[in-house]
Amino acid sequence: MEINLFDSFVGLFSPSKRIYWQYILSSLFIALIYLLTLEKNVAKKEMKLNLSHKLWLHKSAVLDYKYFVLSFFIKVLLILPFVFSVQEITIFVYEFFLDTFGYMKINTFSHFQVIVLFTGTLFLVSDFTRYWLHRLLHTIPFLWEFHKVHHSAKVLTPMTFYRVHPIENLLFGLRYAFSIGIVTGVFIYFFGAMIGIYEILGTNIFLYIFSLMGSNLRHSHVKLSYPKIIENICISPFQHQLHHSTKYYDKNYGGYLSIWDNLFGTLQTSSDILNKKEKIRFGVQIKDFQTITNLLFVPFINIYNTRKKNDK
C-alpha cells in the first residue's frame, strides 16, 4: 500500500488527519461564531484565555508539540502493519462466509443504496468500537495506565489529540483493522463489487462532515456546547472537554456520536455543568508525565509497581 509520508507527517494537507487545514479553519470559524454569541465581558475573558501565550506555550502544550513529531514515527513503525491487516481480515471474513454459507448475492438494493449503507455502516461501526475501546481504556486498570498519558495534559490544544501512548495506538490500530475488515468482508459477501464509499477529498463523507463540525475544538478551551437534544446524539466540544476533566473523565467516551454514551449510561451533557458554573480542571497525574520519556515509560513502571504491590 502506498503511504504518503509527507501527508502523514504534515497532516495539514491530508483530509484524513484531524489537523487538516480545512478542519482547523472550520474550527476557528466556529469558535469565532461561538464567541460572538457570548456576552461581551464573557467573550473578552474567553478570548483572552484562548489566545494567551500561557496556554499555547504551556509546558504541557509544548510537550504535545514535541510528542506530535514523535508520534509520526510511532505510527509508521507500529500502526502501519495493522493498517495492512484490514485486507487480511476482510479476506478472512469473506472466505469464512463463503465456506460456511456458500455463494450469496443480494439484488434488492440499488448501487446508490448499497454505497450509502456501506459508508454509513463503516462510520457507525467504527464509532461504536471506538466508544468501547475508549471505555475499556478507562475501566481496565492496566489499560488506564496507558490512556492516562492522554489525560495527563494540563491544557488542551488540538495537538493533545496526538498525545497517545504507542500501546494505545496499537490497540486502536487493531480495533480499526477488525471493525473495518469485518464490515467490508460482510458487505463484499452480500453485495460484491456493488459496494463503495461516498467520500469527500478521499475521506468517508460522514467523517469529513463531523470533522468539519469543530472537531479541533474538542481539545481546546473553547467551551462550545450544543443544545441538549443534539448532545444526546453528537458529542459537543465541551462534552469532550468534560471527559478530560478530573471529575467527569468516566463520562462521554464517544468519538463523534454520543448515542453510545446515552445507550450505555455514560453520557454527561453540558447544560448542568455550565448552569452551575462548575469550574473544571484538566489533567491527571500531571507530575508523572512531564517529558517524552515519562510519556513513553511511566505506564510500564506504574504497571510493574502495581503488580509488585499486588504480589506482596
Add this chain to the structure above:
Amino acid sequence: MKKFIVSCFLFTTTLFANEGLTSIFENILLKNSKQAVLDIQNVRQNIEKNDQKEISMSFKNFVISWKSVDAFYILGDLDDNYLDTPRYIDTFHQGNEDIKKQLNLIIEDNEDLSISLYKNSHKTINALEYILFTQDLSNERVKDIALLITDKLEDNLEEIYNGYLENKTKFLKDEVTANAMMLNSLIENSYKIKEWRVGDPAGLSRKFKAKPSNERAEYSISKNSIVAIQSILNTHLTVLDNQEFPNFGSMIRSYSVNDELNDAVKYLKSSLINTKMVQNDDFSNSKKLYKSLKKLHATYYISLIGKLKVTAKILDADGD
C-alpha cells in the same frame, strides 16, 4: 492552467471509459447473446433434420455460446425485469426437482405439449440435453418436445439480446456502476465454476468433500461440462485480456490494479490449460484445475478489496 489540465485529463479518461464500455457492450454482451440465438436456431434446424451427429455438434456450440452469455451476465443488475431470465434457460443449481422423471412422464403421456410442458424447467437447456441425448428423436412426440424447448430457449435468448439493447444507455452512462456489475459477474462466476462446476463433481467442494461423482457435472449427459467451463474461462479472458478491442481489462488498468489484473489473466490461462486434464467429463483428475480456479476467484475479490482502498482512511480519527 491547472484547471484546464484537470479538465483535459477527465475528458480523456471519460472518453476512454466510454470507449471501453461501448466496446464491451458491442463486442461481448451483444455479440455473445446474438451468437447464442443463432446457435439455438441451428440446433432447431438439425433436430428437424434429425441428424444426430449434427445435433451433437450444434448442441455443443450452443453450450459454448450460452455459457459465454451466462459467464458475463449483467442484464439482471441493469434491469430487475431480467434478473430471472437465465433461470428460465438453465436450471444448473436451481432447485432440486428431477426433470428427467417429469420429462419421461410427459413423453409417455398423450396430453397436448403446451399443457404438459407447463414448467419453466421443462423448457431449459438441461431439459433439451436430456431429450437430445437420451431419447429417440424419431419419436414424433419427443421431436416436438425438443422443438418446443428450442423455441422457448430462442425466445428467452432473444429477450436477453433485446434487453441489452434496451438498457444500452443505462450501461454506458454510469461507468462506476457498470464496473461494479462487471466485476461482480466475474467474481460470481469464478466462484460457481470453482465450487459447482469443478468442486462438486470432483469431490473437492465443501459440500461434497471426498465424494466425487461425475454426474454432478453441469452437462454430464452430453459430456459438455468441460466445454462449458472452457467457454466461461475464455469469455473472462476476452473480457480482461484481448488485443482486438478495448475491454474491461484495459479499463481497469487505468485504476492501477495491474498486478491483480495480470494475476487474473495468468490464472485464467493456467485454468484453461488445466481443463485439458479433464478428459471426457471425468473430473477425477481436476485437482490442479480446482486450485487454479481458487486462485482466480481470490484474485478477483482481492482486486476488488484493493480497489476500495478502505485502509488508512479513518485511522487518524483514533485516540480521543
